[in-house]
Amino acid sequence: MRQPRSPKKSAVSSPARTTDxxxxxxxxxxxxxxxxxxxxxxxxxxxxxxxxxxxxxxxxxxxxxxxxxxxxxxxxxxxxxxxxxxxxxxxxxxxxxxxxxxxxxxxxxxxxxxxxxxxxxxxxxxxxxxxxxxxxxxxxxxxxxxxxxxxxxxxxxxxxxxxxxxxxxxxxxxxxxxxxxxxxxxSSFGIVFNRDALANLGVPTPGTWQDLAVPSYDGWITMVDPGMSGSVTTAFEAILQRRGWHDGWRILRRLAANARSFAGSSTKGPIEVAAGETAAAVCIDFYGRYEAQRTRDAAVKAGLAGADALGRVGYVDPPGETVIDxxxxxxxxxxxxxxxxxxxxxxxxxxxxxxxxxxxxxxxxxxxxxxxxxxxxxxxxxxxxxxxxxxxxxxxxxxATPVAAPNRAMRAFIAPLFRAMALDQAETLQDAWRVIIMHPGYPRDPQGLVTASSVSDPELARLIEEFDSFPVIPGPNGSSFDLGEVGKLAEVKAGWLRRGWASEGLWPEEADPTEVLRRLARRHFRSVYEAIIATGSSSG
Known part of the structure; x- marks a missing residue:
């Protein structure tokens, strides 16, 4: 049974970056x-x-x-x-x-x-x-x-x-x-969770990133703006490097859609989880372990024993899905x-x-x-x-194990893309995701990551495919680049994010090209979310 969404905090918008x-x-x-x-x-x-x-x-x-x-x-x-x-x-x-x-x-x-x-x-x-x-x-x-x-x-x-x-x-x-x-x-990066909240939601202890991508966590996850935290950017990069560009972003989108709030600091997630305001958060290992230790000490001090003495907070490094930095x-x-x-x-x-x-x-x-x-x-x-x-x-x-096929260009896209798809329009993202998970063809008890190829309903498959799509941005001489093409990321990074195409007229001379790319991506995601929401309204 799906739990009602907890009261939602407004998303934290990142401060506007100056051009000089x-x-x-x-x-x-x-x-x-x-x-x-x-x-x-x-x-x-x-x-x-x-x-x-x-x-x-x-x-x-x-x-x-x-x-x-x-x-x-x-x-x-x-x-x-x-x-x-x-x-x-x-x-x-x-x-x-x-x-x-x-x-x-x-x-x-x-x-x-x-x-x-x-x-x-x-x-x-x-x-x-x-x-x-x-x-x-x-x-x-x-x-x-x-x-x-x-x-x-x-x-x-x-x-x-x-x-x-x-x-x-x-x-x-x-x-x-x-x-x-x-x-x-x-440092490694993993999941901090609240055992009491998980019990109330009726979900098992998470062990992998995709465990948080299910509808049961709707409104019960704390996310952090990667543009404000290097450690969270590294955690997101670990997901993308270990799971791949497409599955990695599928997981991050669903986590963002399940978010109650978007914090500006990596310390906020463990604090909210420990307080029971959310059930889970992505965090750096020592923040999670510290909160787990603190609540365990409090349980022992209160005279609890056995399983009750574990404390309400736990932490796990997803096996094979993190990095050590x-x-x-x-x-x-x-x-x-x-x-x-x-x-x-x-x-x-x-x-x-x-x-x-x-x-x-x-x-x-x-x-x-x-x-x-x-x-x-x-x-x-x-x-x-x-x-x-x-x-x-x-x-x-x-x-520790090396990443099988590392792509060093991925990291540069994390902050602008995540902000465009989630922080800049959190409610629209969440409303679109709610249309998908309430669709009659969506699995009632999903096991694993639900993708367009894993569902049989044609309409639902189309909605999920649109939800998981990437923006297409312009390149030199009338060319275009689909940011879903992982092999093109290094070229786009050099051209857009490192100003290699500054003379191509792709952005105003005084503008920050990363912010321009973010706006282009935001426009794509908004169009996709609004189309999904419209589908839900017409079928409802």
Whole structure:
């Protein structure tokens, strides 16, 4: 029996992107300078004379607190000097990347030394760090100028091997070959779920992404805008790479159609699931594990036992359908205190720092003091020497597998396409999906992903095929490109998203071509949804 849709929150629309990011550097500087003081964790009184280390990060309060406390004490014991860690948290990883690129580009254009506001960038996934390691180049008065957001750190091969071993997990490097960023933990992406909500909906515990694509979850999923979160973009990319471009988008469309809300932060999903506002969400592993641990601790504290002591929140990595990605750190170009920044990196990658990720809370010795962080260490020796002390008995090197046929162009399309098909017109999407799932030919108890080829009713097959269709966008010299043709994605990415076709008249000169592509895609999806809704109205 299908459950009534829960009260729906309005979709969060992403802020309009400006066509010239040079106009926001002043606001950026204020954010980066003020944020460390706004978000400082309460604790021991700060020493006004202690050197300050400013770290820009999307990490949550629990991580910030444990690493601040541990590093400050480690540094005083090792170097005989008190230091003060200050956190700057201006947004999610994608937003931080845009802000930093804007700041450093503005400095180049103004002839000012780049950076100088913070020492380190920590957290968010390898894609964002790979972008920030690339050169930034401008030309002012015929003079070329260049810099990069992340600076090179001097390291030795022996130092790298002592931490990373061969430096790989599956097909993923653990550090930048140019030594601009270094992985500090390992992350996977999966499903956080509320056991009580699942019981009320009458659905089993989810184990794969497509388990969330059934009508029973209508109005009971929290989704996140991938344009605001690098980790969620990586989770979506994992679905597309593992399941394929077509099936991957079929799953993402159905998840979006089942969404109660679209959050602007990857932390929102686990919070809503834990509160029982939704039944499931896509999330990064440690957010899901943390909420699962918190509710389990509460159940035990309440005197519950057996199955009742599991807690109401659980987390699962879909087997064979996720990826494992390092969580990097890097020194910012122009760092005010590069020596202290290097010491922090050394600490995070040491046994002392790595134990904070997986050891249980302890009053002394290694491990966290207040929060079990539930992240997987990246230091290889931890799995040999300390694995029995881990809260989660998971060795990522035994489960990581390379993607069979990776397509590096996919990621660039995730944010504009998802926003166009879902965030920009969430209610229309959901109304169209409701016409499909209420069609007499739709399976009453669907097993697996329902596609046009898996139903026998011709009208329903046509509606599903239209629902799953991709936009066709213009190319040079009157050509066109169906975004459903995965083999053409790299060409479209280079032409549209990287401005390779800027001289072809496909978009206004002052416009952002990614936003223009998004509008073209939105027009396609709206037309499809409205046609499906009209079919439902005429047959109803």
């Amino acid at each position: 990011m040079r106009y926001i550097p002043i606001a950026l500087l204020l954010i980066l300078l003020a944020a460390p003081f706004l978000f400082e964790q309460k604790g021991e009184p700060a020493d006004p004379d202690a050197p300050q280390l400013v770290i820009v990060t999307p990490h949550n309060e629990q991580i910030r607190w444990e690493f601040k406390r541990a590093f400050e004490r480690w540094h005083e014991a090792k170097f005989g000097e008190r230091v003060q860690v200050m956190w700057s948290t201006p947004g999610g990883t994608s937003e931080i990347r845009k802000l930093l690129i804007s700041e450093y580009t503005a400095a180049l254009e103004s002839g000012l030394p780049p950076g100088g506001n913070a020492d380190l960038l920590w957290g968010g996934g390898t894609y964002e760090f790979m972008q920030l390691a690339k050169p930034l180049e401008v030309t002012v008065g015929g003079e070329p100028r260049s810099t990069s957001v992340l600076s090179t750190m001097k390291v030795t091969p022996a130092w790298l091997e002592s931490i990373y071993g061969d430096g790989m997990i599956a097909d993923q490097p653990l550090f930048d070959q140019g030594h601009r960023w270094f992985g500090t933990a390992l 390092p969580d990097p750190i890097g020194v910012l170009t122009g760092a005010p205190n590069p020596e202290l920044a290097r010491r922090f990196i050394d600490f995070v990658l040491s046994r002392d720092g790595q134990s904070l990720w997986q050891f249980p809370v302890a009053s002394e010795g290694l491990g966290p003091r207040d929060f079990e962080l539930r992240r997987l260490p990246i230091r290889r020796s931890m799995y040999r020497d300390d694995f029995t002390r881990f809260v989660d008995q998971v060795d990522p090197w035994t489960i």
